[in-house]
Amino acid sequence: MEGVLEMHSTHRRRLILFIVVGAVLFYFSSRVGILRLYQGSTVSMYVIAIGSIILLTGYSGQISLGNGAFMAIGAYVAVLSQLYLDLPFVLTFFVAVIGAALAGLILGIAAARLTGPYLAGATLALAVALPSLANLFPVLGGEQGLGYDSGNAPTLFGEVARFKWLFWISSFTALITCLILQNILKSRYGRIWKSIRSNSVAAELTGIHASKSKVLAFMLSAGIAGLAGAVLTMSLGTVSPSAFPLSLSFALITGAVIAGISSLLPGSLVGAVVLVGMSQLVGTLTTRFEIGDVLAQNLKELIVSALLILAVVFTPNGPGEKIREMRDHRKHHSHGGHR
Amino acid sequence: MEKLISASLIGLSQGAIFALMALALVLVFRSTRVVNFAQAGQAMVSTYIGWEVVTRTENYWIALPAAALAGALLAAIIETFLMRPLAKRASHGAIAPVASIIASLGVLGVLHSGAAMIWTSEQKLFLSPVSVNGIEIGSTVYPFSQADILIISTVIIVMSTFAFFFQRTSLGLSLRAAAFQPEISRLAGVKVDRVRTIGWALSGAAGAIVGVLVTPGNYLSPFSLDILLVYGFVAAVIGGLESPQGAALGGLILGMSLSFTSIYVSSGLTFIVPFVVLLLILIVKPKGIFGGGSSRNA
Numbered sequence: 069m070e071g072v073l074e075m076h077s078t079h080r081r082r083l084i085l086f087i088v089v090g091a092v093l094f095y096f097s098s099r100v101g102i103l104r105l106y107q108g109s110t111v112s113m114y115v116i117a118i119g120s121i122i123l124l125t126g127y128s129g130q131i132s133l134g135n136g137a138f139m140a141i142g143a144y145v146a147v148l149s150q151l152y153l154d155l156p157f158v159l160t161f162f163v164a165v166i167g168a169a170l171a172g173l174i175l176g177i178a179a180a181r182l183t184g185p186y187l188a189g190a191t192l193a194l195a196v197a198l199p200s201l202a203n204l205f206p207v208l209g210g211e212q213g214l215g216y217d218s219g220n221a222p223t224l225f226g227e228v229a230r231f232k233w234l235f236w237i238s239s240f241t242a243l244i245t246c247l248i249l250q251n252i253l254k255s256r257y258g259r260i261w262k263s264i265r266s267n268s269v270a271a272e273l274t275g276i277h278a279s280k281s282k283v284l285a286f287m288l289s290a291g292i293a294g295l296a297g298a299v300l301t302m303s304l305g306t307v308s309p310s311a312f313p314l315s316l317s318f319a320l321i322t323g324a325v326i327a328g329i330s331s332l333l334p335g336s337l338v339g340a341v342v343l344v345g346m347s348q349l350v351g352t353l354t355t356r357f358e359i360g361d362v363l364a365q366n367l368k369e370l371i372v373s374a375l376l377i378l379a380v381v382f383t384p385n386g387p388g389e390k391i392r393e394m395r396d397h398r399k400h401h402s403h404g405g406h407r
Numbered sequence: 408m409e410k411l412i413s414a415s416l417i418g419l420s421q422g423a424i425f426a427l428m429a430l431a432l433v434l435v436f437r438s439t440r441v442v443n444f445a446q447a448g449q450a451m452v453s454t455y456i457g458w459e460v461v462t463r464t465e466n467y468w469i470a471l472p473a474a475a476l477a478g479a480l481l482a483a484i485i486e487t488f489l490m491r492p493l494a495k496r497a498s499h500g501a502i503a504p505v506a507s508i509i510a511s512l513g514v515l516g517v518l519h520s521g522a523a524m525i526w527t528s529e530q531k532l533f534l535s536p537v538s539v540n541g542i543e544i545g546s547t548v549y550p551f552s553q554a555d556i557l558i559i560s561t562v563i564i565v566m567s568t569f570a571f572f573f574q575r576t577s578l579g580l581s582l583r584a585a586a587f588q589p590e591i592s593r594l595a596g597v598k599v600d601r602v603r604t605i606g607w608a609l610s611g612a613a614g615a616i617v618g619v620l621v622t623p624g625n626y627l628s629p630f631s632l633d634i635l636l637v638y639g640f641v642a643a644v645i646g647g648l649e650s651p652q653g654a655a656l657g658g659l660i661l662g663m664s665l666s667f668t669s670i671y672v673s674s675g676l677t678f679i680v681p682f683v684v685l686l687l688i689l690i691v692k693p694k695g696i697f698g699g700g701s702s703r704n705a
Contacts, residue, residue, distance in 0.1 A: 131505040178686050185442035188508050189640040193682040196637050200678040318512050325509055330501040362527050366520040373516025380509050384497035
């Protein structure tokens, strides 16, 4: 009984924290410029997308190079459901999650017995195959893609600038996603995934159905990636195959690794801010030092990739673990350093 | 009938390319349990070096070994300074099962952007030493050129050299031993680390040869070889990911299925076919045609 009460109180504390963060974001959205609002929307989109990687890789131990492809699926589902079913934008987000999760379920079942490199290769093939579908079926609008109308803020808020409205939607979506994800990861499922990741045979002996749980993780991850795709489409106002290059999938992995692959918060936020901040940094460098076009265009990818290598070599499980290690080391020494 | 011959010939030439790319992946995987997703980038950089040689000397036959050498060197550097330390540093925690994949993606990104900075993203023309026009027999022109013959014969030569090396030389034996049982090989006096670096170097050379073979007649750009990574991976998985013979057969199967679907069904399917073939093989025969009894949890 006590345990139940305790759990409820952590749930409630988490909920209150998220409401406070939401209120702070709402307050600041009226006090910053268009650029910051746009960057805020992009950060929110990345938080959701990186969250999908952290669930999959940080918890269930699988890796997907194709979460960009699931984002594309979500984005197209959202756009098509608005175009043909006339759904309001909130519902298009739901449909996007369901569509991408279904695609994830199908691939997940096919790949349930696969780990590591096999799943990585299968998802890579998906990421390469998917954009060409847009040219194969005219309904998807080919290279130009399709438009998406994110509508206007309800009149309740008075006149709301477009970018502020977009920021509200995306940051609110990111907050809710984080809240739900946090609860899932701290639940029985989170522990099940972790146990499969560290020793799948032992996990199965305790009665866990390893491949079913893996498929579930894959499906959830795909659904969340689909939501990120819908958010991206909403803030761009359009969807096209070029919005989901292979480098997007790689950038998501970088974002997830930088702050520790199993840290949802603050990990996904740090990763998202680094990715968006990098774009701005490179932009500033380019104008200040008058870097040539060729260098400038590739500088961001070079830095992001180099960062990925450095992170995985020097802080493989995130800086948090490194700091803990160093603290333990010091404690060990201050206790006389024997043994 | 013409269609059938054309499809088979194109399939043969494409299959040879996929087979060699698959071999490059297999060589690394069986010696270090890493699927090297940077392989496409390494092959691309080596091909640029071959392009530099060919534009300066106008001699393809110098460019081919030069690129292979560059590819071997690059791979050895990546293995020694990144992959080997990584295996020790990222051996625990959530990252452990996927660290090498993530690192190879980082390398791919660095090579992509680095090459784009050095050589720009503009497409470069790589001149072919032989005709790339279809061979004419009677009144029909087949989509099969002298360049395709060059591809097939070079791949056969390279793969038989590898086979001879692995089966008949003592270094080849150490390579196989280190891949099969690293701890026991170490006890038996095999310098496992050095042998692994050699495995990577051979793989880098194979990838470079793929690039220099496939690029003439096409254009070279920092991303032009990426798709071969997917094809090579699918071919390697068909063959079981550990077997060089499997890589050859897998390449042939994939090459044929691609050319037959694009000639008989639609050429718009080229990106979809490898994905479908991969899913089919993973469902029907997840250990591949030549796969052994070991599980896929590597």
